[in-house]
Amino acid sequence: MTSHPANGLDDIVHQRVRLGILTIAHEARRVxxxxxxxxxxxxxxxxxxxxxxLETAGLIAIEKGYxxxxxxxxxxxxxxxxxxxxDEIAQLKLLISRIEPAGTSPS
Amino acid sequence: xxSGTAFPGDDPRELLSGTRELTRQVRRTQRxxxxxxLVLAAVTFAAVPFRYSPHRLGTCAATDTVRVCTAYPPxxxxxxxxxxxxAYVVIAAFYIRRSQARGVGTRVRPYVVAGIILALAMTGxxxxxxxxxxxxxxxxxxxxxxxxxxxxxxxxxxxALVVLAWAERNGALLALALGYLAVVLVTATVGPVSGHxxxxxxxxxxxxxxxxxxxxxxFLLAQRPWRRAA
Numbered sequence: 001m002t003s004h005p006a007n008g009l010d011d012i013v014h015q016r017v018r019l020g021i022l023t024i025a026h027e028a029r030r031v032x033x034x035x036x037x038x039x040x041x042x043x044x045x046x047x048x049x050x051x052x053x054l055e056t057a058g059l060i061a062i063e064k065g066y067x068x069x070x071x072x073x074x075x076x077x078x079x080x081x082x083x084x085x086x087d088e089i090a091q092l093k094l095l096i097s098r099i100e101p102a103g104t105s106p107s
Numbered sequence: 108x109x110s111g112t113a114f115p116g117d118d119p120r121e122l123l124s125g126t127r128e129l130t131r132q133v134r135r136t137q138r139x140x141x142x143x144x145l146v147l148a149a150v151t152f153a154a155v156p157f158r159y160s161p162h163r164l165g166t167c168a169a170t171d172t173v174r175v176c177t178a179y180p181p182x183x184x185x186x187x188x189x190x191x192x193x194a195y196v197v198i199a200a201f202y203i204r205r206s207q208a209r210g211v212g213t214r215v216r217p218y219v220v221a222g223i224i225l226a227l228a229m230t231g232x233x234x235x236x237x238x239x240x241x242x243x244x245x246x247x248x249x250x251x252x253x254x255x256x257x258x259x260x261x262x263x264x265x266x267a268l269v270v271l272a273w274a275e276r277n278g279a280l281l282a283l284a285l286g287y288l289a290v291v292l293v294t295a296t297v298g299p300v301s302g303h304x305x306x307x308x309x310x311x312x313x314x315x316x317x318x319x320x321x322x323x324x325x326f327l328l329a330q331r332p333w334r335r336a337a
Contacts, residue, residue: 016122023126024211027133032210039132067207089126092119099119 009095012057013088017042017050022085025060025077033073051075059084136211138330140280143198143218143271144323147264150190151316154260155309157183165237177237184233187260191226195219214274222267229263261291261315279329283322291315 013019020040025031037047054060059081063074077085157180165177202215265288272281294311 014122016125019122019126020129023129024133027130028137029212029214031133031212035136035210039129089123092123095119096123 009091010084010088012053012059013084014091015050017046018054019085019088021047021050021054021075022059022077022081022088025075026082026085030074030076033075036075054081057084133211134276135330136209137206137213138275138277139202139205140271140275140277141323141325141327141330142201143194143268144283144319144326146194146198148316148319148323150194151261151264151312151319153190154183154186155312157186158309158312166239168239179233179237184230188226188230191260191263192223195222195226198222215271217274218267218271221270222264225263225267226260229260233259259291259295261311262288264315264319265291280326283318287315287318287322290318 013022017040021036024036024039028035033044033047033051036042036051037044040047042050051060051062055062057080058078061076061078063076065072065074160180160182162178162180165179167174167176169175196219199215199219202213206213265284268284268287269281271277272284291311294314
């Protein structure tokens with residue numbers, strides 16, 4: 001008996017905001033804190049908490065610097081983060097295929 | 108009420124569609140397709156006056172049956188690689204500056220690298236051809252100008268645009284780049300091989316340049332860079 005695909009989900013990645021952060025960092029290659037905050041509609045404190053979880057897990061790298069006088073925080077996806085994102089997307093697709101009868105996939 | 112998932116509130120369909128929407132949003136923020144198109148249109152139009160620059164005799168060679176010589180406009184041979192390398196540097200600087208202002212990385216590097224390599228490779232290929240006149244023997248004996256061949260830089264521009272379309276995951280740009288390459292190939296047959304036709308060279312530049320210009324204006328209106336992406 002095969003295990004349910006939900007068992008393959010990583011609790012750190014399988015969360016709306018953190019999945020969003022990883023998705024944006026993957027597509028953007030390098031993304032600034034304020035872009036993440038505005039795009040995901042979060043407060044700075046809330047975003048910092050999620051970034052902390054992802055950084056501790058080794059899924060992102062955070063780099064702080066300055067652009068002129070303005071402090072900037074840049075986020076990049078690590079190789080582990082890339083693998084975790086790909087795995088999460090694969091598990092989500094598998095889960096959807098399990099819970100939806102054939103031919104009723106959403107548009 | 109369950110939505111059919113072990114994680115209420117984290118419906119996999121919503122999560123997946125959310126990631127797709129975020130991906131599209133980031134790509135919209137990153138794209139500045141209009142800028143390279145307008146810059147390269149300007150570079151192409153600026154090459155037109157060089158059509159009238161004087162030619163210099165290259166080298167001659169003969170077989171048992173034919174004698175072939177080449178001629179080329181030195182100004183054009185210098186103009187294209189210089190202008191293209193400068194254009195790609197300007198495009199890279201624009202994308203990097205824009206990336207820093209908007210807070211998302213840029214995917215322009217493969218395009219700029221490909222564009223510069225193609226420009227330099229085209230120059231090397233043309234210089235080789237000038238010193239190997241027998242490459243023209245299929246066209247018969249006589250004096251052959253490398254002027255029309257110099258406009259094959261337009262083809263190099265098109266190939267680099269295909270790379271940009273891939274880097275930006277931009278289907279509309281891919282369609283434009285392929286259409287542009289088709290136009291370059293068709294207009295290359297307009298002028299005679301010798302390149303001395305009155306309309307040959309300008310047509311080979313003005314029509315592809317117009318495609319770039321119109322494409323650039325189209326993307327400018329579609330991407331509306333004056334409206335900061337959300």
